[in-house]
Amino acid sequence: MGGTGTRLLRTAARAQAGGTTVLLVTGCVSAAAQLALPAVLGETVDGLVGGDDFTRWLGVCGALVVVYVVSETYSDYTAGVVQARSALFLRRLATARLVGAGPHAQTARGPGGFAAQLLEGAGAAAMGSNAAVWLVLSLLPALVSLVMLWRTDVWVGLVFSCGLPIVAWCLRSFAADSSRLITRYLEEQSTVSSRLAEALGGARTIAASHTLEREVARVVEPLPRLRRSGDALWRLQARTAARGNVLFPLLHVAVLATAGLALGRGRISAGQLLAVSEYAAMGTGLGMSLLFVNQLARARAGADQLHAYTALAPMAYGGSTLPEPTGAPTAGVGVELKGTAVRRDGRSLLSGIDISVQAGELLALVGRSGSGKSTVAALMGRLLDPDQGEVLLDGVPVRQLTRAALRRCVVFAFERPELVGMDIADTIAAGAPHATLDDVARAAGLARAASFIERMPNGYRTEVESVVLSGGEMQRIGLARAFVRPARLVLLDDATSSLDMATEHEIDRALATDTSGATRVMVAHRASSAARADTVVWLEAGHVRAVGTHSGLWDLPGYRAVFQERAESGAAPGTAPGAAGAGR
Numbered sequence: 001m002g003g004t005g006t007r008l009l010r011t012a013a014r015a016q017a018g019g020t021t022v023l024l025v026t027g028c029v030s031a032a033a034q035l036a037l038p039a040v041l042g043e044t045v046d047g048l049v050g051g052d053d054f055t056r057w058l059g060v061c062g063a064l065v066v067v068y069v070v071s072e073t074y075s076d077y078t079a080g081v082v083q084a085r086s087a088l089f090l091r092r093l094a095t096a097r098l099v100g101a102g103p104h105a106q107t108a109r110g111p112g113g114f115a116a117q118l119l120e121g122a123g124a125a126a127m128g129s130n131a132a133v134w135l136v137l138s139l140l141p142a143l144v145s146l147v148m149l150w151r152t153d154v155w156v157g158l159v160f161s162c163g164l165p166i167v168a169w170c171l172r173s174f175a176a177d178s179s180r181l182i183t184r185y186l187e188e189q190s191t192v193s194s195r196l197a198e199a200l201g202g203a204r205t206i207a208a209s210h211t212l213e214r215e216v217a218r219v220v221e222p223l224p225r226l227r228r229s230g231d232a233l234w235r236l237q238a239r240t241a242a243r244g245n246v247l248f249p250l251l252h253v254a255v256l257a258t259a260g261l262a263l264g265r266g267r268i269s270a271g272q273l274l275a276v277s278e279y280a281a282m283g284t285g286l287g288m289s290l291l292f293v294n295q296l297a298r299a300r301a302g303a304d305q306l307h308a309y310t311a312l313a314p315m316a317y318g319g320s321t322l323p324e325p326t327g328a329p330t331a332g333v334g335v336e337l338k339g340t341a342v343r344r345d346g347r348s349l350l351s352g353i354d355i356s357v358q359a360g361e362l363l364a365l366v367g368r369s370g371s372g373k374s375t376v377a378a379l380m381g382r383l384l385d386p387d388q389g390e391v392l393l394d395g396v397p398v399r400q401l402t403r404a405a406l407r408r409c410v411v412f413a414f415e416r417p418e419l420v421g422m423d424i425a426d427t428i429a430a431g432a433p434h435a436t437l438d439d440v441a442r443a444a445g446l447a448r449a450a451s452f453i454e455r456m457p458n459g460y461r462t463e464v465e466s467v468v469l470s471g472g473e474m475q476r477i478g479l480a481r482a483f484v485r486p487a488r489l490v491l492l493d494d495a496t497s498s499l500d501m502a503t504e505h506e507i508d509r510a511l512a513t514d515t516s517g518a519t520r521v522m523v524a525h526r527a528s529s530a531a532r533a534d535t536v537v538w539l540e541a542g543h544v545r546a547v548g549t550h551s552g553l554w555d556l557p558g559y560r561a562v563f564q565e566r567a568e569s570g571a572a573p574g575t576a577p578g579a580a581g582a583g584r
Contacts, residue, residue, distance in 0.1 A: 008125065044057040338392070375542075393406075410489045443481070
């Protein structure tokens with residue numbers, strides 16, 4: 001087992017140091033009472049057999065039982081609290097690291113895999129502190145029993161000592177093998193969850209393309225390997241239990257036989273024989289130790305899986321700020337990319353990108369699929385940092401801005417917006433906590449969403465979960481969310497791709513005539529949208545092919561081909577500059 005999972009378990013244990021300490025203390029008190037009881041019982045029996053006063057020892061037995069019951073009860077309660085808080089800590093840590101690293105963070109799994117790790121991986125890893133404490137406490141009786149048996153009779157202690165290497169071998173072998181099998185099991189389980197989430201997200205596409213059987217086969221493909229890992233784990237547990245069921249009773253019988261000989265020769269008393277029997281049972285009853293070893297192995301395997309997310313480095317932010325957006329036009333350069341390059345997995349996504357957009361202008365990014373349009377938009381809003389070069393917002397490098405300043409000045413609208421919040425108004429006002437219902441209604445009007453929202457049962461207070469929206473309606477709500485508050489930079493990344501031409505035309509016209517002073521950048525797929533932009537950047541294979549106005553670029557055959565290919569693929573056809581009414 002690698003050290004990454006162990007380090008994460010240590011981090012979680014430190015976060016719950018108080019609860020873990022209480023668990024350790026109560027466990028030690030419980031173990032002490034359990035270990036003292038055989039010796040006290042022996043004294044009680046000796047007093048009873050010898051005719052001495054044994055009531056005092058009987059009272060001590062009762063007190064030890066009470067201490068044991070109380071400490072065990074409180075220990076179990078504390079263990080539940082520690083495990084729940086550890087799971088919460090790990091889930092918050094993984095989520096914070098993933099969110100802090102940005103949406104383009106390189107993770108080993110998709111959304112389904114992340115959800116599986118939050119539920120299964122974090123849940124298993126949360127057992128780590130408890131399992132470690134309980135494993136130590138379960139081994140403590142064996143060590144104390146060894147000391148007490150040696151103290152009672154040398155030969156009894158020697159026989160017991162000869163069996164301990166066998167016990168240690170069983171524990172070590174089980175820990176190594178179970179850790180490997182559990183890791184493999186969790187990996188296959190995460191793969192199934194990830195593929196299922198992907199399939200559910202594309203359910204309509206699967207239905208339309210009649211690929212249900214193929215998708216089902218893809219999702220369940222890891223199940224045979226998952227079953228083999230599970231079967232192997234159960235066989236390992238059964239094999240280890242069978243060894244223990246044979247070896248541990250044999251060791252117990254050998255210790256009792258040696259103690260019986262010692263009693264016959266007068267080296268120990270009847271009470272000491274009873275104590276030897278109890279200590280031998282404690283020392284050889286290591287079934288619970290195997291259980292805790294299994295839990296610890298599961299915790300380490302879960303932590304190893306979760307480490308792919310907790311190890312993500314969050315974006316670093318500076319201490320600079322920008323004045324609050326006022327909604328008034330500003331002068332100068334709004335957003336600028338200088339020599340930016342982006343590489344992923346050894347492949348260049350962008351190279352040598354230089355773009356300068358004047359404050360208040362509307363910029364259209366045009367290019368074939370995969371040319372780098374969304375990557376450029378992500379760089380401008382710092383959803384992604386370039387591997388080379390610099391991005392500036394109103395002349396300030398975005399890396400130097402505080403997180404609050406950056407998110408206050410930049411708004412996004414995406415192709416597939418997520419509807420967060422209790423109702424439609426909350427969804428539109430997400431990111432604008434001071435927005436009033438009038439602000440929400442104004443933004444919905446700009447996004448041409450007011451008409452269908454007002455037809456809902458409770459209007460803007462309709463619960464999100466109670467309505468089913470089309471792709472175009474969801475995009476209009478996403479646009480309203482971008483329009484609800486003033487911003488310095490508005491980024492529309494395929495945010496109108498599901499709209500009909502008439503609605504997109506109205507939104508394009510609203511963007512083109514916007515007087516708020518915000519710099520606007522949109523990924524344009526229709527020629528009519530590009531025609532309304534002040535400037536067009538034509539991207540091809542991660543490079544800037546040309547910069548100019550739509551009318552100036554329209555004379556280039558390659559530029560026209562971008563829109564013609566999209567029309568031939570089934571998208572809405574492009575229009576010539578004159579047809580768009582812009583003439584630019």
